[in-house]
Amino acid sequence: MSSRQRRFEVDDHESYGRPARRTRPRTKQRPNYTDATTAVVVTRDRGRYTCRVEAGAVTTGDAGTAADAGARQVLAMRARTLGRTSVIVGDRVRLVGDVSGDPGTLARIVEVEERATVLRRTADDDDPIERPIVANADQLVIVTALADPPPRPRLIDRCLVAAYDADVEPLLCLTKADLASPDDLLDIYRPLGVHSVVTRHDEELGDLVRERLAGRVSVLVGHSGVGKSTLVNTLIPDAHRATGEVSDVTGRGRHTSTQAVMLPLPFGGWIVDTPGIRSFGLAHVDPHRLIGAFGDLDDVAEECPRGCTHQRTEPECALDDAVAEGRLDAARVESYRRLLDSRELRAGD
Ligand SMILES: Nc1nc2c(ncn2[C@@H]2O[C@H](COP(=O)(O)OP(=O)(O)OP(=O)(O)O)[C@@H](O)[C@H]2O)c(=O)[nH]1
Numbered sequence: 001m002s003s004r005q006r007r008f009e010v011d012d013h014e015s016y017g018r019p020a021r022r023t024r025p026r027t028k029q030r031p032n033y034t035d036a037t038t039a040v041v042v043t044r045d046r047g048r049y050t051c052r053v054e055a056g057a058v059t060t061g062d063a064g065t066a067a068d069a070g071a072r073q074v075l076a077m078r079a080r081t082l083g084r085t086s087v088i089v090g091d092r093v094r095l096v097g098d099v100s101g102d103p104g105t106l107a108r109i110v111e112v113e114e115r116a117t118v119l120r121r122t123a124d125d126d127d128p129i130e131r132p133i134v135a136n137a138d139q140l141v142i143v144t145a146l147a148d149p150p151p152r153p154r155l156i157d158r159c160l161v162a163a164y165d166a167d168v169e170p171l172l173c174l175t176k177a178d179l180a181s182p183d184d185l186l187d188i189y190r191p192l193g194v195h196s197v198v199t200r201h202d203e204e205l206g207d208l209v210r211e212r213l214a215g216r217v218s219v220l221v222g223h224s225g226v227g228k229s230t231l232v233n234t235l236i237p238d239a240h241r242a243t244g245e246v247s248d249v250t251g252r253g254r255h256t257s258t259q260a261v262m263l264p265l266p267f268g269g270w271i272v273d274t275p276g277i278r279s280f281g282l283a284h285v286d287p288h289r290l291i292g293a294f295g296d297l298d299d300v301a302e303e304c305p306r307g308c309t310h311q312r313t314e315p316e317c318a319l320d321d322a323v324a325e326g327r328l329d330a331a332r333v334e335s336y337r338r339l340l341d342s343r344e345l346r347a348g349d
């Protein structure tokens with residue numbers, strides 16, 4: 001399948017095969033899609049989707065509207081009527097069939113709600129196709145160790161660009177603060193106004209971490225060994241994410257799974273752990289869209305000549321005038337330009 005076709009497959013929200021209004025009497029052989037239970041896709045594995053039905057999720061049908069009693073996980077497959085619509089972690093879906101979640105049962109996903117946001121996976125040398133990985137995320141948590149492994153600002157920049165491009169708010173999570181000071185890194189990201197939290201495993205998690213995560217869908221991204229699993233286990237004590245398993249000969253680690261998993265937080269909201277995702281392909285990022293994430297720069301850029309990319313090499317970029325006139329902070333413009341440049345680096349840099 002060409003990448004063009006695949007883009008169509010993942011982006012097409014028009015062809016959901018939304019169920020038509022019922023025009024004939026319903027029979028057992030012809031289930032009606034309005035008789036469905038709402039759920040969230042929390043993980044997928046070879047064509048099987050684990051969906052979480054919340055306590056109080058509404059099931060509508062001929063018998064009226066009923067609220068479910070307790071949260072449960074329901075295994076489901078895609079209904080054939082979904083056609084080419086993709087289903088990814090974070091999708092809000094409607095289920096029919098056996099939605100009891102009992103062992104051995106399999107429900108069907110008949111509808112996928114339009115996605116508010118889509119984060120896409122790295123397009124790298126091994127996998128040139130960008131695939132959507134998480135739907136409806138509000139926040140991208142860029143987990144970076146302050147030491148062991150050392151921080152890689154260029155990688156952070158790439159993640160920031162991916163977040164701004166997807167309209168997902170970034171949060172810098174600096175771990176292992178017992179090993180090194182966060183000050184230098186915080187200085188680098190302060191001009192961009194990126195929110196940050198600092199953690200260390202030998203101290204209680206600060207309230208700020210929970211505050212930033214509560215009630216939102218946060219996707220964790222970070223290289224192996226930065227302390228993601230440690231963080232998830234602290235936030236969700238019964239998550240039991242494998243920690244500290246140093247890579248085997250394949251370099252991938254014994255417990256490394258490539259599937260994103262969405263976990264409910266005990267204080268509300270969700271964490272999406274993405275073990276296989278380390279960075280993002282940025283080839284698709286449009287510089288004119290990126291500046292939209294920085295309102296003050298965007299306002300000034302209206303004075304730029306048509307087609308200005310706002311890079312350092314642009315001779316008449318209004319951002320330079322604004323800095324010279326003291327209307328914009330030079331460090332902020334410089335940081336924004338560094339982000340622009342990071343689009344041209346390889347995904348693994
Ligand atoms: N010194 C120090 N070590 C930490 C901290 N947090 C985690 N570690 C250690 O760092 C190692 C890696 O932590 P993990 O939580 O497994 O890291 P991960 O990002 O989940 O790594 P993968 O599972 O490979 O993706 C483990 O040995 C942890 O004990 C911290 O705050 N300080």
Ligand SMILES: [Zn+2]
Binds near residue numbers: 304310318319
């Ligand atoms: Zn410009």
